Each structure stands twice: as C-alpha cells, then as structure tokens.
Amino acid sequence: MRAEAADAPISAADAVRASVSYDQLRIFDGSLYWLETRPDAGGAATLMRWRPGEGTRDAGPANFHIGSAVHAYGGGSFAVVDGNLWCVGEGGLYRRRRGGDELELISPGVMGDLVVGAGELLAVRESEQGDELVAVALTGPLQVRVLAESAGFFGAPRPGPAFLAWSWWSERDMPWDACELWVAPYESGGGIGDPVRVAGGADESAVEPRWGPDGALYFMSDRSGWWNLFRWNGQEAQAVVPVAGECVAEPWELGYASYDFLDDGRIVMAVQQGPRHRLLLVDPSGAATSVELPYTSIKPYVAAHGTAVALIASSPTAAPQVALAHLTADGPRLEVLARSEHTRLAGRAVSTPTELRVRVADDREVLALVYPPTGAGPGWRAPVIVRAHPGPTASCLLRLDWQAQFFTSRGFAVVDVDYLGSTGYGRAFRESLYGRWGVDDVDDCRAVAEHLLVTGRAVPGGVFIRGASAGGYTALHAATQDGPFAAATAISAIVDPDRWATTVPRFQRAHALRLRGGAGRVHADAIRRPVLLVHGTVDAVAAVDDARDLAAQLTRRGLPHELLLLDGVGHYVATSGHAGAALEAELAHYRSWMGEAGGDPGCYTAAAGS
The missing domain is CATH 3.40.50.1820 (Alpha/Beta hydrolase fold, catalytic domain)
Incomplete structure (x- = not known):
C-alpha cells in the first residue's frame, strides 16, 4: 500500500486506522505484556508479549476481548504467573493454562485490578451493592475467597511481606478527592488481620500503594497540593521527593503504575506538569534527576525491567509506542517494542x-x-x-x-x-x-x-x-x-x-x-x-x-x-x-x-x- 501524497488531506479511514492505543503495560515472568487496541478491528483489545531475544508477538487468547468493566472504566484486567494467563472479560474471571488455548471460567462477576502475590491471585470484585477484595489460590481448588467488603470502593490490593495493602474510598467520594490507604496482616490462604489506616482522608487522596524492595510501603499522596511520592516504614509516612507536579495520573482506572523500582535501588516515575510529562529518577538519598527522552506524554504504566524502564509514550510527532529505555551511564538508550505504523501515513x-x-x-x-x-x-x-x-x-x-x-x-x-x-x-x-x-x-x-x-x-x-x-x-x-x-x-x-x-x-x-x-x-x-x-x-x-x-x-x-x-x-x-x-x-x-x-x-x- 503506497503512502498518501504529502499535501493530500488525511482520510477519516486512515486517521482511525492509525489511532492504535496501548494500555496496561506490565511485567510477568521476565516478559513485558500490554493490551493493544485497534479501532479498525472493532476496538477489541489484543494481549501482546515481548520477551528479550524473541521480540513481540500476539499472546492471545484468540477471539476473546480482554477488558474489565469494574468501576465502569476498568483496569488491571490480566495477570500472568508461571505461564498461566488470568484475565477478565465478559462473563467474569478466566484462566488459560500454560501452553493451552481454552479459557476456563473461574468466577462470574465484574472484576479487575488483578495482581499476583503470596501464591494467590488478588482482585477487586464489584456489584451494585459495593466492592469486595477477593483472593483465588493459584493451585488446588479454584475458589474465590472474600477478604473484605464495603459499600464503597476498593483498589490496588498489593500483597507485601506478611501484609496486604489496599486503597479505599467511600461511595460519596471520587478517589482523587478522598482516598484512604490501609494495611493489614495477611497470609496466603487466610483472611486479613486488624487493618491500620496509613494515609488519606476527607482532604487527601492517597493512591497507588506499592511495596518497595526495602520492605517499606510507598504510595502517592496529594497532601501537599500535588500528588507526590511517600514512604511508610510501619510507623510514619515521609515524603520521598517533593515535586511541583503530579506524580500520578488521576485514577479513572484501576491498575495504574506511575512509578516502579529499578534493580540498582533507584525509583523511576512519570511526572505531569500542565500538558507535559517527563520521567524522573530518584536515588536512595532522595535526589531527583530528569531522564532526557524524546517524549512529552507518558501513560500511567511504568514498568521497571532490571535497570531499564518500559513505557507507553508519545510526542507531537510520534504516535503512542511501547518503548524500553535502558538507563545507562551514557544516557538513555531507547528500544521501541511496538509502534503504531500505517503505511499510507508514512512520512506525512x-x-x-x-x-x-x-x-x-x-x-x-x-x-x-x-x-x-x-x-x-x-x-x-x-x-x-x-x-x-x-x-x-x-x-x-x-x-x-x-x-x-x-x-x-x-x-x-x-x-x-x-x-x-x-x-x-x-x-x-x-x-x-x-x-x-x-x-x-x-x-x-x-x-x-x-x-x-x-x-x-x-x-x-x-x-x-x-x-x-x-x-x-x-x-x-x-x-x-x-x-x-x-x-x-x-x-x-x-x-x-x-x-x-x-x-x-x-x-x-x-x-x-x-x-x-x-x-x-x-x-x-x-x-x-x-x-x-x-x-x-x-x-x-x-x-x-x-x-x-x-x-x-x-x-x-x-x-x-x-x-x-x-x-x-x-x-x-x-x-x-x-x-x-x-x-x-x-x-x-x-x-x-x-x-x-x-x-x-x-x-x-x-x-x-x-
């Protein structure tokens, strides 16, 4: 198919065909996974996988739309562990065994924010009556166990060392207005112990909890007027680095990851200031430096891969792409894993x-x-x-x-x-x-x-x-x-x-x-x-x-x-x-x-x- 003339108007069909989107970039079993949505394919999301030395390929499942309707806007709709795919779609939660093609319905219902930890799959399940935090053992009988329930909303169940963290907000609030962060003792196969509120309240939005390699709980809070990164050591929460910008996206969906931990001890996070995003590196002392990248927009799916970071990013001249930025001593080296390319618009x-x-x-x-x-x-x-x-x-x-x-x-x-x-x-x-x-x-x-x-x-x-x-x-x-x-x-x-x-x-x-x-x-x-x-x-x-x-x-x-x-x-x-x-x-x-x-x-x- 030849390219359009440089001065010819772009057709509606070509504009739509080129509008590919990427979402939910995550790392499992050493591979990068993401969802790719093409409007000319009816808007269905395809699961893609990139593995070092193997490149990018369709990871299936065939003829199945992976997508969550939890909280209306979805998010966190798949997880992979030991080659087994767990995903949500119309009808509920499914599992596809390693090497197989068939999807097995595990539980009906509206679910999302799937995460693996402590030998279990954790998720948020929603009904018109409220939310539940649920768990499913990865082996043995596949029974859904309810850990907590509320007339309000749950998000971000994140298992850590003998603890479970999660976010919660009431039915009278949006998560960007008033969102609380809770922690409770937790063991695989059991329930949760007495919970403790770590942060959040009527005038504070505390979101995106994540356990760090140091055993502390990290999260984003807007108590300063900006969403910034904090660290809770079990006793108190302290700011990691103050930034006059939003270090997290407004949480319309579950499963966002605006920051992650590199193997060398640094933290990488996306920061929004006005319409622009930039990537920030924070060292253990709290010093922050910007990473010079050719991007101005970064989606809230940051995934550390050793000392590299995977991003869904774009600029005014580059449509959204999945890229791996190798953070070397000589500066970042980019490896593009997937990009939206349409032959008829090439060179336009x-x-x-x-x-x-x-x-x-x-x-x-x-x-x-x-x-x-x-x-x-x-x-x-x-x-x-x-x-x-x-x-x-x-x-x-x-x-x-x-x-x-x-x-x-x-x-x-x-x-x-x-x-x-x-x-x-x-x-x-x-x-x-x-x-x-x-x-x-x-x-x-x-x-x-x-x-x-x-x-x-x-x-x-x-x-x-x-x-x-x-x-x-x-x-x-x-x-x-x-x-x-x-x-x-x-x-x-x-x-x-x-x-x-x-x-x-x-x-x-x-x-x-x-x-x-x-x-x-x-x-x-x-x-x-x-x-x-x-x-x-x-x-x-x-x-x-x-x-x-x-x-x-x-x-x-x-x-x-x-x-x-x-x-x-x-x-x-x-x-x-x-x-x-x-x-x-x-x-x-x-x-x-x-x-x-x-x-x-x-x-x-x-x-x-x-």
Whole structure:
C-alpha cells in the first residue's frame, strides 16, 4: 500500500486506522505484556508479549476481548504467573493454562485490578451493592475467597511481606478527592488481620500503594497540593521527593503504575506538569534527576525491567509506542517494542502545537495547545476547532493525534484547552470546577477562542467548539451563548447533570453530584448555535436517551441540529469501529456553518503558508 501524497488531506479511514492505543503495560515472568487496541478491528483489545531475544508477538487468547468493566472504566484486567494467563472479560474471571488455548471460567462477576502475590491471585470484585477484595489460590481448588467488603470502593490490593495493602474510598467520594490507604496482616490462604489506616482522608487522596524492595510501603499522596511520592516504614509516612507536579495520573482506572523500582535501588516515575510529562529518577538519598527522552506524554504504566524502564509514550510527532529505555551511564538508550505504523501515513507532515496562555477572571491563566493548519507558515489564519477534553479531571495530551491531524490537514487549526478542573495543575485547580461545571469551563474555552480572534489567528464565523463526554456538556453550554462559536459538536455528551447522577455507573455518582450546581441541564430552547450530537446506542456512562430527548426538543423548536446514532457503540466513539463516520459527520457539520470562510478552510491555509 503506497503512502498518501504529502499535501493530500488525511482520510477519516486512515486517521482511525492509525489511532492504535496501548494500555496496561506490565511485567510477568521476565516478559513485558500490554493490551493493544485497534479501532479498525472493532476496538477489541489484543494481549501482546515481548520477551528479550524473541521480540513481540500476539499472546492471545484468540477471539476473546480482554477488558474489565469494574468501576465502569476498568483496569488491571490480566495477570500472568508461571505461564498461566488470568484475565477478565465478559462473563467474569478466566484462566488459560500454560501452553493451552481454552479459557476456563473461574468466577462470574465484574472484576479487575488483578495482581499476583503470596501464591494467590488478588482482585477487586464489584456489584451494585459495593466492592469486595477477593483472593483465588493459584493451585488446588479454584475458589474465590472474600477478604473484605464495603459499600464503597476498593483498589490496588498489593500483597507485601506478611501484609496486604489496599486503597479505599467511600461511595460519596471520587478517589482523587478522598482516598484512604490501609494495611493489614495477611497470609496466603487466610483472611486479613486488624487493618491500620496509613494515609488519606476527607482532604487527601492517597493512591497507588506499592511495596518497595526495602520492605517499606510507598504510595502517592496529594497532601501537599500535588500528588507526590511517600514512604511508610510501619510507623510514619515521609515524603520521598517533593515535586511541583503530579506524580500520578488521576485514577479513572484501576491498575495504574506511575512509578516502579529499578534493580540498582533507584525509583523511576512519570511526572505531569500542565500538558507535559517527563520521567524522573530518584536515588536512595532522595535526589531527583530528569531522564532526557524524546517524549512529552507518558501513560500511567511504568514498568521497571532490571535497570531499564518500559513505557507507553508519545510526542507531537510520534504516535503512542511501547518503548524500553535502558538507563545507562551514557544516557538513555531507547528500544521501541511496538509502534503504531500505517503505511499510507508514512512520512506525512504533521501539525505540531505551540503553548498558548490566556489570562481570565481572577488573574487566572488558562493553557491551551494550538495546532495550526498543516504546513501553515508563522502568520497563519484559519478556521478553529476548540476542543474541551473529557473528564473534566483529564487534561490536554501533548502527543500525535491522527484524528486532530484529519482536521489540520484540511486547513483547520485545532486548539485543546486545559480548562479549570484539569489535572496537571494541583489539587486546588482540580477541585475548583465543583459547583461551577458548565460555567468556568465554558468561559475558559471562550476566552481562548476570543484571544485567537482578537490576535487575528481565527476566522470570524469559523470558530467551533467540540467535546466528548463531560467535554460534550461544555460544548453544549457554549452553544447556549452568543459569542465566538459558530457551531458545536457534542460526542457522548452529558446533557442533564441531575439525571446523569441517577443513571451514571455507581463509581461516578459522587463525581456527578460534586460537579453539578453550575449551569445545570442543557435546555433546547436556550441553544443559539447549530449542534451536532454523536452518541453510541449502548453508552453505559452517558445515557443515549438524553441525546435523543434533546434532539427531539430541538426538532420541535425548529432549531438547527443533527443527531448521529452509532449502533452498538459505547461511550468511546473515537476508538470504536464507527470513529470514521463520526469524523466525517463532524467535518461536514463545520463546513456547513463556515460563515465567512464559505465552506472552504483551505483558502486560509494557502494564504498562511505563502
């Protein structure tokens, strides 16, 4: 298959096909494992394995989707010990014996955060009534044993020397708001003893416990205002190294590993500051040094392999890849184990971003990543798509996004906004959107758009806003205002926060309750701009009926809109088999409302590049 011409627009099919994602990078039996998801394969995750001297290969199981639905967002969905694969998928927990092909159902139920230790498999099991910490012996009768249960939530069961550590948060909290870390005596085959709380509380999030080679318990806590690394020696917890950055990702999923221990005694961890990630090495004295890598985005799956570290990382010119960084005395040496490659996009010029900082009310600063039209010169002027990220505790990602390049290759500029509530700016910033959702996030996106208009970058009448999930709610409320946006696209959008709080999975109910109270429900009669609604028919996070109801109300009022329902698609449209159709619909939507640009953003690109 030949490559596309360097100046040809990127097709939706190619943008989707190139959007491969990697997740859950872990080490078992001396091998690296991860899940690889390809949208053009229907979004199913494939287990991959890399072993020194053998390279990378598909590790199966065939025709089986490994994926956890625990806490709605999953995580920690497989483990390997002595060649036996333990994994979760539709139906429950399964085992595949070494050398075999058949999967054996061990236990039904919704499970995740699988970890092996003390001769057992430990996991979190969820029901509508609450969570359980469970254990299964690796040999002998395969019976699931309940270690603890709660109406709240468990995470990170981590066995150590005669102890078990875990995290817990109540049904009234999210783990990034109030999460506690507990430790109790534990023996394989038995129960747990009297637990002791190590850290966490109403105003502290303590996450990612991990036993160190020194026998101490390490964890991340945001008691300083940033998630930083701490060490508990059985008596007290002390900071390992203070960093003005987030040393852990916001815990939407179970099984995250933002740090690990190298064989030479150093600790390696990923740190986020704004939209950028970097890798930090901490020596036993607490001194920290940065590792110079060609990456700006690192997923929360850091896995030490001797004195090397495996990462899922990317940059504005490199799509996500699995890499092994050998930390030598002469500097890091990279070995790429897997990368997203698509022949038709080989050698393509891509748009790379610049950081934009805009002052808003209360002398606060909003950061945005501005991707100019591909090939545009320094004086570019173009139609602009402002993107409100989902979450809203997520953040802009400084990495190659082929679906953004789909638009920049057609003359649009794409602008990602780290609005109030985003991660990467400390706890206070993250919490500030509570009760202000649909207000301050909209204001931040609007301020960035207005700045681009005032400075002559954006074309009047050609500025749009789009968002997915919580970002879709932001985009819809932006469409209720006069101002810079000519039209809005809302994908998998939340429409009514009050109703959402009753329909959302139990994990996120506390989030819904804390966020609401700002702009409230999106009312059809308040919408002043054309909207495109894109929604999967089996979305388990944002009910499709809300999108249908809003579209019906807009129809009755004669207000311009479109509704694209994607049959069989869940909450993640961008990684589904229908992602291409969604991109084409979004492009057509913007072109139909281009205003001054007359439906042809390319005329501005040509002027900008001259």
